[in-house]
Amino acid sequence: MKNKTTNKQDKSHHADNYMPKSSTGGILKNYIVKKSPALSADFLYEGIIRGNITLLSQAITLVESNQKKHKAKASKIVTRCLQHKTSSVRIGITGVPGVGKSTFIEAFGMYLTELGNKVAVLAVDPSSGVRKGSILADKTRMEHLGNNPRAYIRPTAAGSSLGGVANNTRETITLCEAAGFNIILVETVGVGQSETAVHAMVDFFLLLQLPGAGDELQGIKRGITEIADAIVINKADGDLMPKAKLAKVIFNRVLHLYPPKQSDWQPKVLLCSALEKSGIGAVWKMINDFLKITKENGYFDKNRISQNKYWLKETVDEELKTAFYENPEVKKNWPVIADALSKNKITSYEAARQLMQLYEKKS
Numbered sequence: 001m002k003n004k005t006t007n008k009q010d011k012s013h014h015a016d017n018y019m020p021k022s023s024t025g026g027i028l029k030n031y032i033v034k035k036s037p038a039l040s041a042d043f044l045y046e047g048i049i050r051g052n053i054t055l056l057s058q059a060i061t062l063v064e065s066n067q068k069k070h071k072a073k074a075s076k077i078v079t080r081c082l083q084h085k086t087s088s089v090r091i092g093i094t095g096v097p098g099v100g101k102s103t104f105i106e107a108f109g110m111y112l113t114e115l116g117n118k119v120a121v122l123a124v125d126p127s128s129g130v131r132k133g134s135i136l137a138d139k140t141r142m143e144h145l146g147n148n149p150r151a152y153i154r155p156t157a158a159g160s161s162l163g164g165v166a167n168n169t170r171e172t173i174t175l176c177e178a179a180g181f182n183i184i185l186v187e188t189v190g191v192g193q194s195e196t197a198v199h200a201m202v203d204f205f206l207l208l209q210l211p212g213a214g215d216e217l218q219g220i221k222r223g224i225t226e227i228a229d230a231i232v233i234n235k236a237d238g239d240l241m242p243k244a245k246l247a248k249v250i251f252n253r254v255l256h257l258y259p260p261k262q263s264d265w266q267p268k269v270l271l272c273s274a275l276e277k278s279g280i281g282a283v284w285k286m287i288n289d290f291l292k293i294t295k296e297n298g299y300f301d302k303n304r305i306s307q308n309k310y311w312l313k314e315t316v317d318e319e320l321k322t323a324f325y326e327n328p329e330v331k332k333n334w335p336v337i338a339d340a341l342s343k344n345k346i347t348s349y350e351a352a353r354q355l356m357q358l359y360e361k362k363s
Protein backbone atom coordinates (compact mmCIF):
# COMPACT_ATOMS: atom_id res chain seq x y z
CA MET A 1 0.00 0.00 0.00
CA LYS A 2 1.38 3.40 -0.96
CA ASN A 3 0.96 5.67 1.98
CA LYS A 4 3.65 8.21 1.24
CA THR A 5 2.00 11.52 0.73
CA THR A 6 4.85 14.02 0.83
CA ASN A 7 8.35 14.29 -0.46
CA LYS A 8 10.16 17.28 0.95
CA GLN A 9 13.07 16.93 -1.48
CA ASP A 10 10.92 17.80 -4.44
CA LYS A 11 11.68 20.83 -6.58
CA SER A 12 9.25 23.75 -6.72
CA HIS A 13 7.61 22.68 -9.95
CA HIS A 14 6.84 19.29 -8.53
CA ALA A 15 3.30 18.03 -8.10
CA ASP A 16 3.78 17.67 -4.35
CA ASN A 17 4.03 21.41 -3.93
CA TYR A 18 0.31 21.37 -4.36
CA MET A 19 0.01 19.63 -1.03
CA PRO A 20 -2.14 21.25 1.66
CA LYS A 21 0.20 22.34 4.44
CA SER A 22 -2.03 21.48 7.35
CA SER A 23 -3.04 17.95 6.55
CA THR A 24 -2.56 15.17 4.05
CA GLY A 25 -6.25 14.41 3.93
CA GLY A 26 -9.48 14.92 5.75
CA ILE A 27 -11.63 17.94 5.21
CA LEU A 28 -9.90 20.14 2.71
CA LYS A 29 -9.76 23.65 4.04
CA ASN A 30 -7.41 26.41 5.07
CA TYR A 31 -5.08 26.09 2.17
CA ILE A 32 -4.78 27.76 -1.14
CA VAL A 33 -4.21 25.82 -4.29
CA LYS A 34 -1.59 27.54 -6.43
CA LYS A 35 -3.30 29.30 -9.25
CA SER A 36 -2.77 27.27 -12.35
CA PRO A 37 -5.42 27.40 -15.00
CA ALA A 38 -4.61 24.04 -16.54
CA LEU A 39 -2.46 21.50 -14.80
CA SER A 40 -1.55 18.80 -17.28
CA ALA A 41 -2.98 15.30 -17.06
CA ASP A 42 0.55 13.95 -16.45
CA PHE A 43 1.12 16.41 -13.65
CA LEU A 44 -2.15 15.50 -11.95
CA TYR A 45 -1.46 11.80 -12.36
CA GLU A 46 2.02 12.10 -10.84
CA GLY A 47 0.55 13.98 -7.90
CA ILE A 48 -2.21 11.44 -7.38
CA ILE A 49 0.09 8.44 -7.23
CA ARG A 50 2.15 10.27 -4.63
CA GLY A 51 -1.02 10.61 -2.56
CA ASN A 52 -1.31 14.34 -3.07
CA ILE A 53 -4.81 15.14 -1.85
CA THR A 54 -5.06 18.57 -3.44
CA LEU A 55 -4.28 17.20 -6.88
CA LEU A 56 -6.55 14.22 -6.28
CA SER A 57 -9.39 16.64 -5.53
CA GLN A 58 -8.63 18.64 -8.65
CA ALA A 59 -8.70 15.51 -10.77
CA ILE A 60 -12.04 14.50 -9.24
CA THR A 61 -13.38 17.94 -10.08
CA LEU A 62 -12.39 17.29 -13.71
CA VAL A 63 -14.17 13.92 -13.57
CA GLU A 64 -17.31 15.65 -12.34
CA SER A 65 -17.15 18.48 -14.86
CA ASN A 66 -19.65 18.61 -17.69
CA GLN A 67 -17.17 20.28 -20.03
CA LYS A 68 -15.90 18.03 -22.78
CA LYS A 69 -12.25 19.13 -22.50
CA HIS A 70 -12.32 18.47 -18.76
CA LYS A 71 -13.87 15.07 -19.32
CA ALA A 72 -11.20 14.23 -21.90
CA LYS A 73 -8.41 15.19 -19.53
CA ALA A 74 -10.07 13.30 -16.67
CA SER A 75 -10.37 10.23 -18.84
CA LYS A 76 -6.62 10.34 -19.56
CA ILE A 77 -5.83 10.54 -15.85
CA VAL A 78 -8.28 7.80 -14.88
CA THR A 79 -6.90 5.50 -17.60
CA ARG A 80 -3.35 5.97 -16.31
CA CYS A 81 -4.51 5.43 -12.73
CA LEU A 82 -6.16 2.17 -13.81
CA GLN A 83 -2.73 0.82 -14.75
CA HIS A 84 -1.52 1.59 -11.26
CA LYS A 85 -2.33 -1.73 -9.63
CA THR A 86 -3.53 -1.48 -6.08
CA SER A 87 -5.15 -3.83 -3.69
CA SER A 88 -8.32 -2.30 -2.39
CA VAL A 89 -11.69 -3.19 -1.02
CA ARG A 90 -14.79 -1.27 -2.04
CA ILE A 91 -17.65 -1.37 0.42
CA GLY A 92 -21.14 -0.04 -0.30
CA ILE A 93 -23.18 1.17 2.67
CA THR A 94 -26.88 1.84 2.47
CA GLY A 95 -29.88 2.27 4.77
CA VAL A 96 -32.81 4.59 5.23
CA PRO A 97 -32.14 8.17 6.40
CA GLY A 98 -31.75 8.14 10.18
CA VAL A 99 -30.50 4.55 10.43
CA GLY A 100 -27.08 5.90 11.38
CA LYS A 101 -25.05 5.72 8.16
CA SER A 102 -22.84 8.70 8.87
CA THR A 103 -22.39 7.74 12.53
CA PHE A 104 -21.44 4.24 11.39
CA ILE A 105 -19.06 5.44 8.67
CA GLU A 106 -17.42 7.77 11.18
CA ALA A 107 -16.89 4.94 13.71
CA PHE A 108 -15.97 2.34 11.09
CA GLY A 109 -13.67 4.70 9.21
CA MET A 110 -11.84 5.70 12.40
CA TYR A 111 -11.47 2.04 13.34
CA LEU A 112 -10.04 1.21 9.92
CA THR A 113 -7.56 4.08 9.96
CA GLU A 114 -6.37 3.02 13.42
CA LEU A 115 -5.51 -0.33 11.85
CA GLY A 116 -3.29 1.56 9.41
CA ASN A 117 -5.65 1.72 6.46
CA LYS A 118 -6.34 4.75 4.32
CA VAL A 119 -10.06 5.28 3.88
CA ALA A 120 -11.92 7.25 1.22
CA VAL A 121 -15.62 8.01 1.70
CA LEU A 122 -17.68 8.73 -1.40
CA ALA A 123 -21.39 8.93 -2.02
CA VAL A 124 -23.92 8.23 -4.70
CA ASP A 125 -26.96 10.35 -4.22
CA PRO A 126 -29.05 11.26 -7.24
CA SER A 127 -30.95 13.83 -5.17
CA SER A 128 -27.78 15.81 -4.53
CA GLY A 129 -28.34 17.90 -7.65
CA VAL A 130 -31.03 19.75 -5.76
CA ARG A 131 -29.26 19.41 -2.38
CA LYS A 132 -32.49 18.25 -0.80
CA GLY A 133 -31.88 15.07 1.13
CA SER A 134 -28.29 15.16 0.01
CA ILE A 135 -25.93 12.90 1.88
CA LEU A 136 -22.45 13.90 2.91
CA ALA A 137 -23.26 17.51 2.10
CA ASP A 138 -22.70 18.39 5.70
CA LYS A 139 -19.28 17.08 6.57
CA THR A 140 -19.70 17.88 10.23
CA ARG A 141 -21.65 14.61 10.23
CA MET A 142 -18.27 12.89 10.20
CA GLU A 143 -16.24 15.31 12.20
CA HIS A 144 -13.44 13.06 13.41
CA LEU A 145 -13.02 11.20 10.18
CA GLY A 146 -13.13 14.49 8.33
CA ASN A 147 -10.10 15.69 10.25
CA ASN A 148 -8.28 12.38 10.05
CA PRO A 149 -5.17 12.58 7.83
CA ARG A 150 -5.64 8.96 6.77
CA ALA A 151 -9.17 9.62 5.52
CA TYR A 152 -10.56 11.48 2.54
CA ILE A 153 -14.22 12.47 2.39
CA ARG A 154 -15.50 13.63 -0.94
CA PRO A 155 -18.87 15.36 -0.78
CA THR A 156 -21.61 14.09 -3.03
CA ALA A 157 -21.10 14.91 -6.65
CA ALA A 158 -23.98 16.73 -8.24
CA GLY A 159 -25.28 15.28 -11.45
CA SER A 160 -28.31 15.39 -13.65
CA SER A 161 -28.74 11.62 -13.89
CA LEU A 162 -28.03 8.63 -11.70
CA GLY A 163 -25.94 7.15 -14.51
CA GLY A 164 -23.81 10.29 -14.63
CA VAL A 165 -23.36 10.45 -10.86
CA ALA A 166 -22.54 6.74 -10.69
CA ASN A 167 -20.01 7.03 -13.47
CA ASN A 168 -18.30 9.92 -11.71
CA THR A 169 -18.16 7.91 -8.50
CA ARG A 170 -16.62 4.93 -10.28
CA GLU A 171 -13.91 7.06 -11.81
CA THR A 172 -13.36 8.72 -8.44
CA ILE A 173 -12.86 5.28 -6.87
CA THR A 174 -10.06 4.58 -9.38
CA LEU A 175 -8.40 7.91 -8.58
CA CYS A 176 -8.65 7.37 -4.81
CA GLU A 177 -7.19 3.89 -5.12
CA ALA A 178 -4.26 5.18 -7.14
CA ALA A 179 -3.76 7.80 -4.42
CA GLY A 180 -3.23 5.01 -1.89
CA PHE A 181 -6.68 4.70 -0.33
CA ASN A 182 -7.07 0.97 0.18
CA ILE A 183 -10.59 1.03 1.61
CA ILE A 184 -13.32 2.83 -0.29
CA LEU A 185 -16.66 3.35 1.44
CA VAL A 186 -19.50 4.32 -0.90
CA GLU A 187 -22.57 5.61 0.88
CA THR A 188 -26.03 5.81 -0.59
CA VAL A 189 -29.52 6.46 0.71
CA GLY A 190 -31.74 3.41 0.85
CA VAL A 191 -34.68 4.82 -0.98
CA GLY A 192 -34.20 4.49 -4.69
CA GLN A 193 -32.33 3.25 -7.69
CA SER A 194 -28.94 4.25 -6.38
CA GLU A 195 -28.54 1.01 -4.41
CA THR A 196 -28.37 -1.03 -7.58
CA ALA A 197 -25.80 1.36 -8.99
CA VAL A 198 -23.66 1.19 -5.85
CA HIS A 199 -24.02 -2.57 -5.63
CA ALA A 200 -22.59 -2.75 -9.15
CA MET A 201 -19.46 -0.82 -8.20
CA VAL A 202 -18.45 -2.38 -4.87
CA ASP A 203 -17.06 -5.70 -3.67
CA PHE A 204 -19.19 -5.89 -0.55
CA PHE A 205 -22.64 -4.40 -0.03
CA LEU A 206 -23.75 -3.65 3.50
CA LEU A 207 -27.28 -2.76 4.51
CA LEU A 208 -27.79 -0.95 7.80
CA GLN A 209 -31.11 -1.62 9.51
CA LEU A 210 -32.86 -0.38 12.61
CA PRO A 211 -33.78 -2.57 15.58
CA GLY A 212 -37.37 -3.75 15.68
CA ALA A 213 -37.61 -4.73 12.08
CA GLY A 214 -40.72 -6.82 12.34
CA ASP A 215 -41.22 -8.48 9.03
CA GLU A 216 -41.95 -5.26 7.21
CA LEU A 217 -38.62 -4.27 5.76
CA GLN A 218 -38.45 -0.72 7.13
CA GLY A 219 -39.15 1.02 3.88
CA ILE A 220 -36.24 -0.80 2.28
CA LYS A 221 -37.25 -2.52 -0.89
CA ARG A 222 -37.06 -6.29 -0.71
CA GLY A 223 -34.62 -6.26 -3.61
CA ILE A 224 -32.08 -4.38 -1.53
CA THR A 225 -32.18 -6.94 1.26
CA GLU A 226 -31.65 -9.57 -1.39
CA ILE A 227 -28.50 -8.01 -2.85
CA ALA A 228 -26.94 -7.27 0.55
CA ASP A 229 -23.87 -9.25 1.64
CA ALA A 230 -24.61 -8.33 5.22
CA ILE A 231 -27.32 -6.70 7.26
CA VAL A 232 -25.94 -4.79 10.20
CA ILE A 233 -28.55 -3.83 12.76
CA ASN A 234 -27.37 -0.52 14.12
CA LYS A 235 -28.43 1.11 17.40
CA ALA A 236 -28.07 -2.20 19.24
CA ASP A 237 -27.63 -0.38 22.54
CA GLY A 238 -29.58 0.57 25.66
CA ASP A 239 -33.31 -0.06 25.54
CA LEU A 240 -33.13 -1.00 21.88
CA MET A 241 -31.00 -4.08 22.50
CA PRO A 242 -33.87 -6.64 22.85
CA LYS A 243 -35.48 -5.32 19.67
CA ALA A 244 -32.14 -5.49 17.88
CA LYS A 245 -31.69 -9.12 18.90
CA LEU A 246 -35.17 -9.95 17.66
CA ALA A 247 -34.48 -8.19 14.37
CA LYS A 248 -31.34 -10.29 13.99
CA VAL A 249 -33.36 -13.50 14.27
CA ILE A 250 -35.93 -12.27 11.76
CA PHE A 251 -33.39 -11.07 9.20
CA ASN A 252 -31.42 -14.28 9.50
CA ARG A 253 -34.59 -16.13 8.59
CA VAL A 254 -35.30 -13.77 5.68
CA LEU A 255 -31.77 -14.14 4.28
CA HIS A 256 -32.01 -17.91 4.26
CA LEU A 257 -35.03 -17.70 1.97
CA TYR A 258 -33.00 -16.16 -0.82
CA PRO A 259 -31.19 -18.25 -3.41
CA PRO A 260 -27.44 -18.77 -2.81
CA LYS A 261 -25.18 -16.05 -4.16
CA GLN A 262 -22.75 -16.53 -7.02
CA SER A 263 -20.02 -15.56 -4.61
CA ASP A 264 -20.77 -18.61 -2.42
CA TRP A 265 -20.99 -16.18 0.45
CA GLN A 266 -23.83 -16.66 2.88
CA PRO A 267 -24.94 -13.16 3.93
CA LYS A 268 -24.65 -12.46 7.64
CA VAL A 269 -26.62 -10.45 10.16
CA LEU A 270 -24.66 -8.58 12.81
CA LEU A 271 -25.50 -6.17 15.58
CA CYS A 272 -23.63 -2.95 16.21
CA SER A 273 -23.86 0.38 17.91
CA ALA A 274 -22.19 3.08 15.89
CA LEU A 275 -22.81 5.47 18.76
CA GLU A 276 -21.12 3.28 21.38
CA LYS A 277 -18.65 1.93 18.83
CA SER A 278 -19.48 -1.67 19.64
CA GLY A 279 -19.60 -4.42 17.05
CA ILE A 280 -17.51 -2.40 14.60
CA GLY A 281 -14.55 -4.80 14.69
CA ALA A 282 -16.88 -7.73 13.97
CA VAL A 283 -18.09 -6.01 10.81
CA TRP A 284 -14.52 -5.68 9.58
CA LYS A 285 -13.74 -9.28 10.49
CA MET A 286 -16.79 -10.42 8.53
CA ILE A 287 -15.67 -8.41 5.47
CA ASN A 288 -12.26 -10.05 5.71
CA ASP A 289 -13.90 -13.48 5.82
CA PHE A 290 -15.82 -12.51 2.69
CA LEU A 291 -12.62 -11.35 0.98
CA LYS A 292 -10.82 -14.56 1.85
CA ILE A 293 -13.61 -16.74 0.44
CA THR A 294 -14.19 -14.72 -2.73
CA LYS A 295 -10.51 -14.26 -3.51
CA GLU A 296 -9.90 -17.96 -3.11
CA ASN A 297 -12.82 -19.01 -5.28
CA GLY A 298 -12.06 -16.37 -7.93
CA TYR A 299 -15.35 -14.50 -7.53
CA PHE A 300 -13.70 -11.27 -6.37
CA ASP A 301 -11.81 -10.68 -9.64
CA LYS A 302 -14.58 -12.10 -11.81
CA ASN A 303 -17.09 -9.77 -10.21
CA ARG A 304 -14.96 -6.68 -10.84
CA ILE A 305 -14.67 -7.65 -14.51
CA SER A 306 -18.41 -8.23 -14.88
CA GLN A 307 -19.05 -4.93 -13.12
CA ASN A 308 -16.90 -3.20 -15.76
CA LYS A 309 -18.92 -4.87 -18.50
CA TYR A 310 -22.16 -3.84 -16.82
CA TRP A 311 -20.98 -0.22 -16.74
CA LEU A 312 -19.87 -0.37 -20.36
CA LYS A 313 -23.44 -1.18 -21.33
CA GLU A 314 -24.94 1.34 -18.93
CA THR A 315 -22.68 4.05 -20.30
CA VAL A 316 -23.50 3.24 -23.92
CA ASP A 317 -27.23 3.28 -23.05
CA GLU A 318 -26.84 6.64 -21.38
CA GLU A 319 -24.75 8.16 -24.19
CA LEU A 320 -27.20 6.94 -26.83
CA LYS A 321 -30.13 8.43 -24.97
CA THR A 322 -28.37 11.77 -24.60
CA ALA A 323 -27.37 11.77 -28.27
CA PHE A 324 -30.95 11.02 -29.29
CA TYR A 325 -32.63 13.69 -27.17
CA GLU A 326 -30.02 16.28 -28.13
CA ASN A 327 -30.29 15.57 -31.83
CA PRO A 328 -31.48 18.82 -33.54
CA GLU A 329 -33.85 17.03 -35.94
CA VAL A 330 -35.42 15.10 -33.11
CA LYS A 331 -35.81 18.26 -31.07
CA LYS A 332 -37.28 20.18 -34.00
CA ASN A 333 -39.82 17.55 -34.99
CA TRP A 334 -40.77 16.35 -31.54
CA PRO A 335 -43.65 18.84 -31.02
CA VAL A 336 -45.18 18.04 -34.43
CA ILE A 337 -45.02 14.30 -33.86
CA ALA A 338 -46.26 14.62 -30.29
CA ASP A 339 -49.16 16.69 -31.58
CA ALA A 340 -50.10 14.01 -34.12
CA LEU A 341 -49.93 11.47 -31.29
CA SER A 342 -52.22 13.45 -29.02
CA LYS A 343 -54.76 13.77 -31.87
CA ASN A 344 -54.69 10.00 -32.26
CA LYS A 345 -53.36 10.32 -35.82
CA ILE A 346 -50.46 7.99 -35.05
CA THR A 347 -49.63 5.45 -32.36
CA SER A 348 -46.89 5.88 -29.77
CA TYR A 349 -44.91 3.21 -31.57
CA GLU A 350 -45.20 5.02 -34.88
CA ALA A 351 -44.25 8.33 -33.25
CA ALA A 352 -41.15 6.75 -31.74
CA ARG A 353 -40.26 5.12 -35.06
CA GLN A 354 -40.49 8.44 -36.90
CA LEU A 355 -38.27 10.12 -34.33
CA MET A 356 -35.76 7.27 -34.51
CA GLN A 357 -35.69 7.60 -38.31
CA LEU A 358 -34.93 11.31 -38.02
CA TYR A 359 -32.16 10.53 -35.55
CA GLU A 360 -30.61 7.81 -37.70
CA LYS A 361 -30.71 9.98 -40.83
CA LYS A 362 -29.03 12.87 -39.03
CA SER A 363 -26.39 10.83 -37.29
Ligand code: GDP
Pocket: 095, 096, 097, 098, 099, 100, 101, 102, 103, 104, 141, 234, 235, 236, 237, 272, 273, 274, 275, 276
Ligand atom coordinates in the same frame (compact mmCIF):
# COMPACT_ATOMS: atom_id res chain seq x y z
P1 GDP B 1 -28.07 8.74 8.61
O1 GDP B 1 -29.17 9.65 8.19
O2 GDP B 1 -28.36 7.32 8.19
O3 GDP B 1 -26.70 9.19 8.14
O4 GDP B 1 -28.06 8.70 10.22
P2 GDP B 1 -27.14 9.48 11.27
O5 GDP B 1 -25.80 8.88 11.36
O6 GDP B 1 -27.22 10.94 10.98
O7 GDP B 1 -27.90 9.13 12.63
C1 GDP B 1 -29.25 9.47 12.86
C2 GDP B 1 -29.49 9.54 14.36
O8 GDP B 1 -29.31 8.27 14.96
C3 GDP B 1 -28.54 10.48 15.08
O9 GDP B 1 -29.26 11.17 16.06
C4 GDP B 1 -27.52 9.56 15.70
O10 GDP B 1 -26.94 10.07 16.86
C5 GDP B 1 -28.38 8.34 16.01
N1 GDP B 1 -27.57 7.12 16.02
C6 GDP B 1 -26.68 6.72 15.07
N2 GDP B 1 -26.12 5.55 15.41
C7 GDP B 1 -26.66 5.20 16.61
C8 GDP B 1 -26.46 4.08 17.51
O11 GDP B 1 -25.67 3.17 17.27
N3 GDP B 1 -27.24 4.06 18.63
C9 GDP B 1 -28.14 5.02 18.91
N4 GDP B 1 -28.83 4.90 20.04
N5 GDP B 1 -28.31 6.09 18.12
C10 GDP B 1 -27.59 6.19 17.00
